[in-house]
Amino acid sequence: MPAAARHFALLALGCLLVTGCAGFRGGWESVAYLGDTPPALPESPSFFEETQNPPALELPGLRLQVTLDNQLRTYDTQLYLFVLPLYIDPRERYWKNHSPGKTRVFITVTPTEPGFVFRPSQAVLQMGSRRFGGVAGFDFDRRDHQGMRVREGGSWEHRPVATELPLDQPGRSYHLSIDFDTPVPSPESREILLDLSQALGSPRHPALPPIRFVPMRWRRSYS
Numbered sequence: 001m002p003a004a005a006r007h008f009a010l011l012a013l014g015c016l017l018v019t020g021c022a023g024f025r026g027g028w029e030s031v032a033y034l035g036d037t038p039p040a041l042p043e044s045p046s047f048f049e050e051t052q053n054p055p056a057l058e059l060p061g062l063r064l065q066v067t068l069d070n071q072l073r074t075y076d077t078q079l080y081l082f083v084l085p086l087y088i089d090p091r092e093r094y095w096k097n098h099s100p101g102k103t104r105v106f107i108t109v110t111p112t113e114p115g116f117v118f119r120p121s122q123a124v125l126q127m128g129s130r131r132f133g134g135v136a137g138f139d140f141d142r143r144d145h146q147g148m149r150v151r152e153g154g155s156w157e158h159r160p161v162a163t164e165l166p167l168d169q170p171g172r173s174y175h176l177s178i179d180f181d182t183p184v185p186s187p188e189s190r191e192i193l194l195d196l197s198q199a200l201g202s203p204r205h206p207a208l209p210p211i212r213f214v215p216m217r218w219r220r221s222y223s
Helices: 003-019
Strands: 021-034 057-059 062-068 072-080 084-089 103-111 116-118 124-127 130-143 155-160 165-167 174-180 192-195 211-221
Touching: 021 057, 021 062, 062 211, 103 116, 165 174
Parallel strands: none
Antiparallel strands: 021 072, 021 211, 057 062, 062 103, 072 084, 103 174, 116 165, 124 130, 124 192, 130 155, 130 174, 192 211
């Protein structure tokens, strides 16, 4: 085979390998909701359907998105040419939990008015009859080399929140998190409750209601 033909064949094979690989991974996760009645969630997604991000929680003066790092991956399958199994991993894994023995709650807060304050040590995570207080809080943002928030450039980092953090810019999304000194709860549990009534609030509004969690199957594709 001429050199040019071999080169073209290698390029074609490379493109096929890149574009011809797909796959899916999925499992269980906890979805936050307000009130006593869990939301109606979709059943197990079909083979070609991906689960969507849970909706935001709308409260007076702010919008919340709350997730736990207890997303459990129960399968991971990669396919060649979308048909032939290339890699199969049936092991269960908490693939978003990077601190064994601890649970991290991620909270995106978008206030619509000033006055809200974040106090992570006042948060309580309850699992059945067990209660755990927040042991550390973080603010994830883009900062320059002097530690100042910037819109462009700089680098993203989790900065510890010592005692409290004023959320004084309406319309801005604050990416916060709280650590609890307990292993992640099973995402199939219906007894998980997050109490932010003393950890996130404004003197203009009543205390936040308890945030509960319901199990939901999740699915993501590689393609």
